Amino acid sequence: MKNALLSFLLILSVVTKIIAQEKPNIILIMADDLGYEALEAYGNDFNKTPQIDRMIAKGMKFENTHSMPLCTPSRVQLMTGKYNFRNYLGFGILDPKETTFGHLLQEEGYTTCIVGKWQLYGNEIQRKLVEGKVGSLPSEAGFDxxxxxxxxxxxxxxxxxxxxxxxxxxxxxxxxxGPDLFVDYMEDFMESQGNQPFFVYYPMVLTHDPFEPVPASKAFPAYNPKTRLNDPELFPDMVTHMDHLIGRILKKVNDLGIEENTLILFIGDNGTDRDVVSSVNGELLRGNKGYTNDLGTHVPMIAYWPGKIKEGSVNNNLIDFTDFVPTLLDVAGAKKANKPFTDGISFYPQLTGNQNNKEVREWVFCHYDPNWGKFAPRTFIHDTHYKLYQNGEIYNLKQDLYEKSPLNKSELDKEGKKTIQKFEKVLRKMNTK
Structure with a gap:
């Protein structure tokens, strides 16, 4: 009986190891303050990003991905899969009561790692003003x-x-x-995992200001960061270095022989800094970080998974930051019973081309109340053509990127009116209070 039990445990151990090996690794990279217009792949006339272009050539480029307009609202929504009115406490804070994709993937057998920017523990003043803990430390938020x-x-x-x-x-x-040290740590982590499936979340510090010299710059050795240089003319150099680091990650995954078992996702967290003006297909566009127009929320997104994603594919469907939690759980093979409530729609079937299960979102909803700076709270809903704010303002996104000319509902054609009526119903159902 004892030998039979030992044999059973040995077989169970082997089966468990095989299952662990079959689970794909996941790497989620998020650039800081990088709107879609900052990349060559989305029409930028100046910034060159050969590694991102390589991801696109062998993967999937998304044309209509939308974040929140500012970093903490985006991060909280991305990590929890919920709209901000459900769990946003304030700028620089992740509610310690929330379950994140780190926790969820740990439960699916993943070793989790995060490198880059945290900024979710609150600050000393916030912790003094509020009784108890108002923010989360990384180990408490699901990261090993x-x-x-x-x-x-x-x-x-x-x-x-x-x-x-x-x-x-x-x-x-x-x-x-700093950015080089994050990738050093990430590479060491990936090397140490062997056959253990891993999840790496890399919220970059690039390309956020201050705009400073990068290591490839002649000015870097003598530069003293205490001088607080912040020159937007250096933004393209920072985009170039960001791209270089993505190249390092792609190379490491290839060198480890895990490329075909690793999904890599790249996104931006919100629009580009307002001090940065980009030439896009001959037109000058100013970054609109913090603001709710298209240039504040429209971000790049690329998915790279050789052998799983059709090379050079383009996805025109709407993607929202609530969609990442259900997608990552689908990638991990989570059972339905292990999936918590989210506001998102999994885009995993869109990655793999599963036509029998390809639900796509019809609109993106945003409840934006950052409680930071001078940004006014705004609630709105949009598709790729029209946007409706809760106060009744209507904009044509194809013709009015900066939302300077609100429309009257009576001006719209039959399809436009039908769209706005649908949006009105959704806004009424969202109990944002």
Missing amino acids: HYRLWQVNDRGSRYKDPLLDSRETGLEFFEGKY
């Missing part, structure tokens, strides 16, 4: 390993960075460059 900027201490994110990691705590890296 991390190297991050701005967990509890700010410091520099670029040259001479002050970074926090699970293994060594807070460290100052004199003469080093």
